[in-house]
Amino acid sequence: MSTPATPATPAQPRPGRPRSAAADAAILRATRDALVELGWSKLTMGDVAQRAGVAKTTLYRRWAHKNELVVDAVAVLFDELELPDRGSLLEDVQGVVLQFAALLERPETKTALMAVVAESTRDAVLRERIRSAIVDRQKRLVLLGRERAQARGELPYEESPAQAARNADLIFDVIAGAVVHRALVSAEPVDATWARNFTALLVGGLGGVPPSSPAPPAAPEATPPAPEAQTW
The missing domain is CATH 1.10.10.60 (Homeodomain-like)
Incomplete structure (x- = not known):
């Protein structure tokens, strides 16, 4: 079983009075x-x-430092994400996608996340703190969702712990990357329709994408009238 999320843990306190x-x-x-x-x-x-x-x-x-303070300020927001059991893998994924998108719509989340990501391109220590405080901790949702789906028979069990870890990383990257790009880079809505189509693609592969409506058949070209017979 996966372990529940742990609250954001800032820098370790120094000896003295207990923290407030x-x-x-x-x-x-x-x-x-x-x-x-x-x-x-x-x-x-x-x-x-x-x-x-x-x-x-x-x-x-x-x-x-300011860097670690800002990361922890963002991390506590992501700890609000939950994955209630909605009865199927499709519903579980769609629900967390919409919840994640709603979190990214909040000004404090959007501003803080984009700021730390931009700064992390020049700061390896900051990148590592983002990974440990946000990314690794939120993989709990992937682990929980996968365990439920395996128990329902919707997903197979992996052959080894190493394969399970690789799959969890890949699933997290696909979901988080797609939602962040859609919401913050493309600035397009992550609504129920998009979430449903994205989930179908994720769970079913390319064959799971709902087919688009067929194009209407082209109108036949008009047959030119036959030339009139000429009289000589």
Whole structure:
């Protein structure tokens, strides 16, 4: 069985008084608000501390750098994703696609995610933090959905744990990549129709794509009238 998602875990606290969960939540919320208003380049740790109502020392005890703070602020949003059992693989996938798309529509998610992804192209440490705090943790949905589908007989069991891990990575990449591209790059709606067609393609392969309506037959060319007989 897959393990449930663990909450976003910022940098390990230093020895001293126990951390305040309320302060953590306020800091992460202030980080997202500041990103929406200011953007990545103007966001500072001091601004976040002021918005959250905490001392800068409190902030730095939890997060040493802006990069890891922003990633954790995004990660807690993705931890809201769930995969209730809808009775079939098709319904499970379609449901999580629509839920994921709705999350990406929120300004704080959209701004924060695009900011950290852009910065990660120049920062290998940031890329690794995105992988561990967001990507790896959200693969729980793939593992859970696959286990349900296998128990229903909708998917075969893999021959080895290595093959199972590769399949989980591929499924996650396909779903996350398609939804992020559709919602944030193409700026097209991820509605029920798109989600249904995408799920059919994912589950059934190219043969599962609903056929398009056949083109109407071309109208026959008009037969030119026969020339009139000439009289001499």
